[in-house]
Amino acid sequence: MLTVSSLGNPMPNDYTYNEHHFVPSQPKVCIIGAGPAGFALAADLKSRGTDVLIYSHPTHHRQASYVLDKGYLKAKGKITSTATPDVTYDISEAVSFTKVIILSVPSTGQETILEALKSFDLRGHTIVAIPGNLFSLVPKVGLEVENIFETNLSPYSCRMHEGELIVLGKKKLIYIGSLHANLSTHSQTQIQHIFPVEVKWCHNIIEVCLSNINGVFHPLMMLMSAGRIESTAGDFMIYADGLTQSVANAMLAVDSVRIAIGAAFGFELKGVVEVSNECYGHDFKDLVDLAQNSGPHNNLKAPPDMGHRNISEDVPDLLVCWYGLAEKLGVEASPIKAVITLVEMATGRDYMEAGRNMRKLNLEHLSRNELLDRFGVGKSKLCI
Ligand SMILES: NC(=O)c1ccc[n+]([C@@H]2O[C@H](COP(=O)([O-])OP(=O)(O)OC[C@H]3O[C@@H](n4cnc5c(N)ncnc54)[C@H](OP(=O)(O)O)[C@@H]3O)[C@@H](O)[C@H]2O)c1
Structure with missing residues (x-):
């Protein structure tokens, strides 16, 4: 050898x-x-x-x-x-x-x-x-x-x-x-x-970041179970008990914005359930089915408090940058803004300022067209 x-x-x-x-x-x-x-x-x-x-x-x-x-x-x-x-x-x-x-x-x-x-x-x-x-x-x-x-x-x-x-x-x-x-x-x-x-x-890191579906799952699941998290110190199953139909509906509203941002760049992003199914080799029909029956999810206990990275990572470093991209591209993103605002009200943290906003990512000076020139599918060739 x-x-x-x-x-x-x-x-x-x-x-x-x-x-x-x-x-x-x-x-x-x-x-x-x-x-x-x-x-x-x-x-x-x-x-x-x-x-x-x-x-x-x-x-x-x-x-x-x-x-x-x-x-x-x-x-x-x-x-x-x-x-x-x-x-x-x-x-x-x-x-x-x-x-x-x-x-x-x-x-x-x-x-x-x-x-x-x-x-x-x-x-x-x-x-x-x-x-x-x-x-x-x-x-x-x-x-x-x-x-x-x-x-x-x-x-x-x-x-x-x-x-x-x-x-x-x-x-x-x-x-x-x-x-x-x-x-x-x-x-x-x-x-x-x-x-x-x-x-x-993926075409580039923007498509990768938009495919981090934890930004769809985590902040809303935490927000909509905040009372239960704080009164039980997380003594329940965050997916199996926490991801019910109304929570799923709210997640799908955020997911549709994520997909629309991707579409503006020319990416054909899959829906949250499809991405999860593809990654794990599952075939769940919807979010509630996944929450109830997916082994990697349905045994996960809730975090003990709202300081967990499901909030402190996924809001500033996913939702804030998704929202910044949406604003630049003219994509209607009120569901994402609503989640960020509610989290800020609940935690007292200014995640829009602290998170990966356009300024922190050095994208603030780019126009819509410059952003698309740099990261859109027309300009970036698929490698596979
Ligand atoms: N675990 C999962 O199932 C899972 C699933 C999907 C994605 N992820 C992602 O994978 C990454 C790692 O996950 P994990 O569960 O291993 O996370 P974690 O336990 O929260 O953190 C991983 C390591 O990073 C350290 N760390 C935290 N903040 C730091 C900082 N400011 N500077 C330096 N080190 C720091 C932690 O140390 P301390 O704990 O001592 O602070 C720990 O050693 C996260 O981005 C998470 O969202 C995890």
Whole structure:
């Protein structure tokens, strides 16, 4: 066996000469973010022979410290394993471990991670943000990265309690894209090689962000169950008990705006149930059917309070940017605005200002046509 470095390729990877042809060797992967989604990905990749290092930010070490204290990670459900994951609090170790970094922190934590990364030369690195929520457009003051990819969702539905991981569901596919659409098939193959699920290439990160259906599910489910969440500290099933027909009706109003924004860019976005069915390989007929019968959803307990990332991530980093795009494009978006306003009234937070608005994403100066020129389907070619 020979190993040859793929110098000059847009993606960092090595190739191994095996029998009569070159095949990509299994890369080393560093996962930044030591929560359930990061640990689930680590356990899955490790079981496939990938060398994985997990980085936990030193001030966000809730689950990492349980795992390190116990000395092992026990995973149950769709992934069953007991293993000793390699975990570090040292960002320089994370950067030097591999050229492939997967970001698995809530998008509200991405800037903290960028701050930790800013003194490193990442011109040979690839970062995949799971989910991206337009991470590529967040100003990176002086930080240059070789490639950035974004996904719409995490491959897993999972939770963690005191260092023990429960994986309720594993998706069959997730959506992925980059800022620039002219990605070679070779680079796509290398990205697919890293992932334990199929990746479906979108035109660009705007289509990926609009395909993060958590923006449809989470804020409304939380808002419309706020009383029950606060009076029971989340002692009920958020989907099975919380997603009833009226909640579903409200979600569909938000979903129709999401699809209309996509249509203005020229994307043919699927409805929320169709995206979920496609990702999990299900065939639920509507939202209530999904909430009652989908294994990855119907066993999820409600969060204990309204500070949860179902609100604090999905409102500022999805709904606020969807609303900003809709305003630019002249798409009627009052259902989305209504949800943002109610959440702001309930929490006292100014998410329109704090979230990924057009100014934060550096899109404020673009006219409608310039926005469409940059991200519309006419201008960006589909890579597959
Ligand atoms: N878990 C799921 O089933 C699921 C499903 C779909 C999508 N996702 C998405 O996948 C991402 C990760 O999910 P998760 O469940 O693993 O999330 P999480 O537990 O809330 O956070 C993941 C990790 O990021 C850390 N973190 C949070 N805020 C941070 C910040 N400001 N700076 C640095 N680190 C920070 C957390 O540490 P602390 O906890 O100590 O703050 C934790 O180690 C999220 O965007 C989530 O929406 C998750």
